[in-house]
Amino acid sequence: MSDLPVIGLHGAPRSGTTWIGQIFNSAPETAFRFQPFFAHAFRPRVDAATSAAELDQILKDIAATDDDFILQRARMTDGDLAFAKLEPTQVVYKEARYHHLLPTLMQIPRFKGVGIIRDPLEALSSWRAAPREFDPAWDFGAEWREAGLKNGGRIEEFFGYESWKRAALIFQDMAASYPDRFRILRYGDLTADPAGVITDLFGFLGLAMGDQTRTFLARSTSRDDGDTYGVFRDLSKRAAPVLPAEVRQAVLDDVARCDLATYLA
Template structure:
């Protein structure tokens, strides 16, 4: 076996033809073909074998997600079984590689556009004593946060805390007993401190999508699975990133004030994302985890939260005018380029060509399933008008009168009206 071939490849049936002795017998013997053709075919097979082995061994880290690791998965690998000195060297190598990647991503980035004194990448990198751009997108399930989160993740050098309260299950945090734990988890993650977040990390091992949405981290996890769940590695990796985004769908607005008051997070900015409750309820119907969970499938609870969030938003926008903002998902979808520019300006981020490319490729047509962010953005928020019966719409509207009025959503008056009316009106925080 070649010395540079990892043992993990031995267990992969798809690589069997590439290993020594793996040339099919029929090909090796010419399968009855004349000798000159047999020799040519063997020569071609050897050439392809060498090329593919080189590709497998030197390809980017994503390839390792498809290759069994000596019978183990990324989730089950135990770092305790690896020598600490070896781990330390591997971690140093991974961090050095990530520094180079981030430096490349930020080539040509223009600093100083947002009224601060940041003039270089070092001013934004925690490892170098800088203060990163920190943002929290606050909303509820099926309200456009996946799309908005992916917009932010398309910005260069972004670290993405994807739904860090997933381990709390299908509940909304409105107060005790969950509030304190939830607030502390968010505070720690925004400070790149993964120490003591055992429940969060254990949940992530079994539900890897908690990390896969953070694509820059996940590339490292695929390349270094024995590092992926180690708090010191995650903290060190996080501290390399100048842009740190988070989306939260389980915490109500009133409780987010604690983040804005935290002295360790002097620049964190919160974007409250609102969606028409009729669109939210229609979208939740397609999720198997929603039915039977009152915080998800009861429109009365959704709209009580929307109303309470409105009054909390009024107070926070007055108290933190530069650090708290509200946007409706429908407004972003109808005018994505202008609204994303507005959103990024609030978050002190540039409308980078990478963000424009994301919008160019994700807002024109529908591709993929219910969680896809490839959508015709002008149509996506309003599917409820066709998908919900007017009886269902009335049932939602009857328990959402206050919330819909506060947030500028117009009621449908009949089945015919529902199909042709404009459901949006203007709103403002009073």
């Protein structure tokens, strides 16, 4: 299994990567790995890697790992996430960090990537409301742009607006440089037409859109589990992002200057 094709799902924090990861996990032919670069088992090696060959070997080891965190064993006992599996044909992982490695990862011929981009207003609002990601004692007005307290100067972290922009620009560059192996997924498109968007994306990546995935899409978009970090959201009850007016305007002005307004919902 270590030499199977690899699909990397990358998105800035609070961009729906956990949900999208489970959509891919629902495909019977995938071997899904949860945030392997961030996991203790691989983080030191990932941080030290400087070449495509080193990252390729790490991907092989991730495919064969027995790490409980990466395999999410406790979570996969949930009936709604206990997907039936076949012999895998592709390894899929999701990451909300380490997007700066994509130019090197794309040098690996068996690697394909998806860059998930959510409306920055929604991503910022979701970050602010996530207690494990945004300390309620922090001043959002001082943190929303650079997320200095959360990112801590670490290159692999992508919290805050400027890092959202950095990720979006990396994804755009990868899509332009590798149009046959990298695809941008607009989160707003996915929530508007989950089945249609995933059918198209699976086709691009060589996966089949089956009944198990259709069932999971229907369930995960029609009920809310009340978990800030969960994957079940009733899309009919989506709330507008809640942000200070000055932050909202600053983001709108900047995405217009940077030609990134296409990602606004």
